[in-house]
Amino acid sequence: MSEVSLLKQLARSLMTGQLIAASDPYRLHWHLAPTVGLLNDPNGFIQAHDRYHLFYQWNPLACRHGAKWWGHWSSVDLVHWRHEPVALLPTEEYEISGCYSGSAVLNNDKITLLYTGNVKYADGSRTANQCLAEELPDGTYQKLGPVIPLPEGYTGHVRDPKVWQHDGLWYMVLAAQTPDIKGKVLFYRSSDLQQWQLISEIAGTHLNGLKEFGYMWECPDLFHLHGHDVLLCCPQGLAAEQYSYLNLYQCGYFVGELDYQQGTFPHGEFHELDLGFEFYAPQTTETSDGRRLMFGWLGMPDDNELAQPTVKHGWVDCMTCPRELFFRDGQLYQQPAEELQQLRQGSGATWQGNASEAPLFDGVSAELLLNVDGPFSLSLRDNASLNWDGECLTLTRLNWRTNETESRYWFGKLQSLQVLLDSSSLELFINNGEACMTARYFPDPTKKSLRFEGTGALSIHHWLLSACVIE
Numbered sequence: 001m002s003e004v005s006l007l008k009q010l011a012r013s014l015m016t017g018q019l020i021a022a023s024d025p026y027r028l029h030w031h032l033a034p035t036v037g038l039l040n041d042p043n044g045f046i047q048a049h050d051r052y053h054l055f056y057q058w059n060p061l062a063c064r065h066g067a068k069w070w071g072h073w074s075s076v077d078l079v080h081w082r083h084e085p086v087a088l089l090p091t092e093e094y095e096i097s098g099c100y101s102g103s104a105v106l107n108n109d110k111i112t113l114l115y116t117g118n119v120k121y122a123d124g125s126r127t128a129n130q131c132l133a134e135e136l137p138d139g140t141y142q143k144l145g146p147v148i149p150l151p152e153g154y155t156g157h158v159r160d161p162k163v164w165q166h167d168g169l170w171y172m173v174l175a176a177q178t179p180d181i182k183g184k185v186l187f188y189r190s191s192d193l194q195q196w197q198l199i200s201e202i203a204g205t206h207l208n209g210l211k212e213f214g215y216m217w218e219c220p221d222l223f224h225l226h227g228h229d230v231l232l233c234c235p236q237g238l239a240a241e242q243y244s245y246l247n248l249y250q251c252g253y254f255v256g257e258l259d260y261q262q263g264t265f266p267h268g269e270f271h272e273l274d275l276g277f278e279f280y281a282p283q284t285t286e287t288s289d290g291r292r293l294m295f296g297w298l299g300m301p302d303d304n305e306l307a308q309p310t311v312k313h314g315w316v317d318c319m320t321c322p323r324e325l326f327f328r329d330g331q332l333y334q335q336p337a338e339e340l341q342q343l344r345q346g347s348g349a350t351w352q353g354n355a356s357e358a359p360l361f362d363g364v365s366a367e368l369l370l371n372v373d374g375p376f377s378l379s380l381r382d383n384a385s386l387n388w389d390g391e392c393l394t395l396t397r398l399n400w401r402t403n404e405t406e407s408r409y410w411f412g413k414l415q416s417l418q419v420l421l422d423s424s425s426l427e428l429f430i431n432n433g434e435a436c437m438t439a440r441y442f443p444d445p446t447k448k449s450l451r452f453e454g455t456g457a458l459s460i461h462h463w464l465l466s467a468c469v470i471e
């Protein structure tokens with residue numbers, strides 16, 4: 001479809017849908033969500049021209065997956081965002097089924113996007129082109145066309161270029177699938193972002209000591225952090241185990257050592273990045289002050305996704321809060337970006353004592369910091385709960401589609417817990433980010449309380465969080 005036709009449809013979608021979406025009681029107060037339609041992966045996350053830029057997979061025309069666009073927000077402080085012109089619309093033959101995920105780099109002082117042009121055929125097959133687009137002075141993007149056609153020896157599932165610069169050259173990791181349906185990560189090099197040389201399969205099923213490890217690894221991201229190289233990726237096709245790999249698709253990381261010359265990445269075990277229900281396709285960037293920040297999609301493309309009650313209000317899915325990554329004790333830690341503290345209203349309320357005696361706290365848009373000594377449970381607005389029994393922290397929620405409860409688990413020694421709550425999302429940071437659990441939930445909007453129970457001693461710090469996301 002032509003750009004003009006798509007933009008006319010966008011105008012109608014926004015004119016009819018925006019107020020309806022904004023009036024949804026489940027509309028998020030301080031998380032980024034689509035004005036209308038469906039949002040999925042964070043794309044092109046970069047700090048450039050003194051602002052953070054976050055692009056996103058977007059179907060503005062319906063609450064379903066399809067031919068994706070790239071929406072674009074920017075912010076100085078990661079909290080107050082503004083809408084930027086829509087960056088990419090699927091108008092060209094080489095991207096006709098969607099401008100799929102990708103990344104941004106700064107080249108010649110211009111934000112430059114590398115993304116996947118996805119092309120689906122009537123017989124169900126597909127191909128993919130890795131494409132380039134460049135910022136124009138008015139904040140729109142000019143497409144420069146494909147720079148990597150489908151590499152030989154792979155199926156049409158090749159996507160999600162993540163590009164970075166190292167020693168004056170550009171490098172890319174790219175998700176790919178072999179004809180025998182094994183997930184791989186390809187490693188490319190370029191001197192100009194135009195001509196790309198495939199160096200190696202750097203990771204994937206049957207590589208680096210892995211056996212069978214999934215049929216596709218979406219959204220790879222490879223970066224250096226505190227002396228180590230870390231590969232984030234989203235393997236599809238891992239079998240669920242008793243307490244791990246419980247979501248439809250997995251999202252996690254390997255720690256290893258990247259050899260830029262050989263294109264090798266010997267690495268250790270796979271660790272899940274998040275033990276909750278909805279967390280997928282994260283992307284990181286390095287800030288000017290040297291922090292590694294990450295946004296994830298606070299979603300999961302499973303049967304629950306399009307059954308979310310927000311679909312009735314014409315929007316679905318959101319981003320996680322921005323998180324900072326740290327490397328400690330051989331593993332990744334995640335903490336909410338410090339900028340989020342701006343959302344805290346005043347100095348909050350503090351309380352200490354046995355959990356069962358704690359007062360009720362408001363949990364609609366709130367933050368809790370807990371120091372924990374002994375078992376307790378916490379009801380989150382009568383729709384989800386946390387239970388710590390001394391060995392396992394269990395997050396249970398009511399599934400909005402099946403109306404049954406379901407749980408996720410973390411085993412360890414719980415000392416502290418940071419809980420970030422929005423009207424229909426929760427993010428838990430265990431022991432300063434040693435583990436995380438992220439989920440959507442849809443409590444009765446009139447039920448606002450957080451209720452503690454149990455014999456454990458707690459010290460609680462509670463803040464209400466301000467609602468301020470998009471200007």
Ligand code: FRU
Nearest residue numbers: 057068100101159218219281
């Ligand atoms: C991950 C993903 C990517 C793809 C995009 C399409 O959620 O499937 O692999 O590029 O979403 O929207």
